[in-house]
Amino acid sequence: MNILVYIALRLQSYYLIYPTETIISLEANTKGRKADLPSPPKTVSLPINFWDMDHFSTFIAQVQQSLQAKTFVKLSLGNYKGSENELKNLYVKAVLIKRELKLSFTYRYKTRDITKNYSIAEGIAAVESQLDASGFRAATLFTTEENLSAQLSNKGDWFTKREKPTQLKAESHSHDKEKSRKLQATGKTYLQALRLTDAEGNVFKNAQDKWKQINHYIELLSSMLKELPSERPLQVVDMGAGKGYLTFALYDYLRHELNKEASVIGVEYRDDLVTLCNQIAADSSFTKLSFVQGTIEDYQPVGAIDVLIALHACDTATDDAIFKGIQHGAELIVVAPCCHKQIRREMEASKKQNELDFLLQHGIFLERQAEMVTDGLRALILEYHGYQTKVFQFVSDAHTPKNVLVVGVKKTITPQRQQEIREKIRTSKSFFGIGYHHLERLTGLEG
Numbered sequence: 001m002n003i004l005v006y007i008a009l010r011l012q013s014y015y016l017i018y019p020t021e022t023i024i025s026l027e028a029n030t031k032g033r034k035a036d037l038p039s040p041p042k043t044v045s046l047p048i049n050f051w052d053m054d055h056f057s058t059f060i061a062q063v064q065q066s067l068q069a070k071t072f073v074k075l076s077l078g079n080y081k082g083s084e085n086e087l088k089n090l091y092v093k094a095v096l097i098k099r100e101l102k103l104s105f106t107y108r109y110k111t112r113d114i115t116k117n118y119s120i121a122e123g124i125a126a127v128e129s130q131l132d133a134s135g136f137r138a139a140t141l142f143t144t145e146e147n148l149s150a151q152l153s154n155k156g157d158w159f160t161k162r163e164k165p166t167q168l169k170a171e172s173h174s175h176d177k178e179k180s181r182k183l184q185a186t187g188k189t190y191l192q193a194l195r196l197t198d199a200e201g202n203v204f205k206n207a208q209d210k211w212k213q214i215n216h217y218i219e220l221l222s223s224m225l226k227e228l229p230s231e232r233p234l235q236v237v238d239m240g241a242g243k244g245y246l247t248f249a250l251y252d253y254l255r256h257e258l259n260k261e262a263s264v265i266g267v268e269y270r271d272d273l274v275t276l277c278n279q280i281a282a283d284s285s286f287t288k289l290s291f292v293q294g295t296i297e298d299y300q301p302v303g304a305i306d307v308l309i310a311l312h313a314c315d316t317a318t319d320d321a322i323f324k325g326i327q328h329g330a331e332l333i334v335v336a337p338c339c340h341k342q343i344r345r346e347m348e349a350s351k352k353q354n355e356l357d358f359l360l361q362h363g364i365f366l367e368r369q370a371e372m373v374t375d376g377l378r379a380l381i382l383e384y385h386g387y388q389t390k391v392f393q394f395v396s397d398a399h400t401p402k403n404v405l406v407v408g409v410k411k412t413i414t415p416q417r418q419q420e421i422r423e424k425i426r427t428s429k430s431f432f433g434i435g436y437h438h439l440e441r442l443t444g445l446e447g
């Protein structure tokens with residue numbers, strides 16, 4: 001793999017039969033290729049001395065060859081010296097898009113990423129044009145056989161170095177982390193307005209976690225939402241909607257992915273957020289999505305509630321939300337509780353002496369215990385009211401410690417089981433020294 005290969009690539013128009021049977025013409029590589037590219041950051045190409053091209057050409061040819069031989073893992077470019085503000089790196093991976101192999105470029109800026117996909121020929125031409133004294137001065141090609149790095153010296157000479165491969169298996173080419181997501185980021189006015197993506201649908205670097213969280217949440221709800229009746233319009237209420245990230249995503253998923261005739265209402269205390277969200281809903285032409293200002297306690301739905309959501313509504317606001325769901329016969333109730341002050345205060349005040357009191361001398365354990373007792377009792381109270389309940393972690397601890405989801409699906413319950421639950425609630429409260437649980441009081445179970 002050397003200068004001869006490079007010359008062959010540059011001077012000839014020839015075809016490679018790709019392993020996927022895709023025929024890739026390299027002709028584009030030699031014809032006005034920079035002008036054809038969807039504007040990668042501009043670099044000023046210095047004339048390359050033919051005799052210096054040995055290492056450089058070897059590198060480019062090796063990229064080409066690894067793609068052909070399916071040993072290509074990824075390519076990273078660094079040490080950027082160009083004029084593009086805040087550009088740091090360029091990462092290239094191979095992806096299958098509509099069954100065609102492409103090169104996906106991620107331009108990593110200080111605070112955001114921009115992704116662009118190119119055909120193989122365009123992509124290789126783009127890499128070539130980016131490697132320059134006034135562009136990226138270093139690159140590493142990762143293949144399953146070796147890592148090949150190229151470095152431009154201050155004198156303008158390219159040097160390459162071969163090392164053992166760090167990855168022995170080629171990446172799957174399917175484009176599919178993004179594809180397997182329940183929602184796609186492109187073409188979504190609301191994601192742009194909520195500052196999660198740019199105009200082209202690229203998720204900002206600092207919004208990646210939020211975007212993952214939104215998709216994970218939709219994924220968790222997906223099977224339950226699919227089970228909802230489809231013969232009538234559904235009413236979904238999101239209590240304590242905040243800035244509406246999840247409310248918008250839920251609406252988008254229900255209406256545009258599941259094709260459900262659903263209207264979604266976000267209830268939010270803060271006036272500014274309600275105004276902002278209603279504006280974004282109007283700009284997105286989401287005609288069945290609206291936000292109302294008010295408290296969860298005071299909210300009175302028009303008609304039934306089919307789905308009640310409350311994510312991170314503080315302390316007893318979660319109980320108020322669950323109560324609204326029970327009161328209005330919601331088929332599905334999903335809450336991610338926030339803080340658990342009411343039960344914690346009860347436990348602290350009673351200082352109950354029992355086998356577990358040694359744990360509760362420590363603030364952190366008291367907090368965790370209060371959380372488990374609060375949410376455990378919520379699950380029991382939901383069950384009492386005929387909901388099949390599940391409690392599970394919904395995002396990793398790395399994102400937020402408020403990561404428990406309590407889900408209730410409306411079923412039926414026997415009077416005998418209700419009796420058992422009442423007894424369980426009574427003994428648990430006594431054991432932990434709790435006078436009352438806010439949801440118990442709201443639903444008339446106290447006593």
Ligand SMILES: C[S@@+](CC[C@H](N)C(=O)[O-])C[C@H]1O[C@@H](n2cnc3c(N)ncnc32)[C@H](O)[C@@H]1O
Pocket residue numbers: 239240241242243244245246267268269270273294295296297310311312313314317
């Ligand atoms: C932590 S934010 C969560 C926002 C959103 N659900 C999410 O998970 O991204 C809680 C929101 O609930 C609102 N909130 C809290 N208690 C409320 C109540 N009793 N009535 C209405 N809104 C409430 C707050 O103003 C805040 O915007």
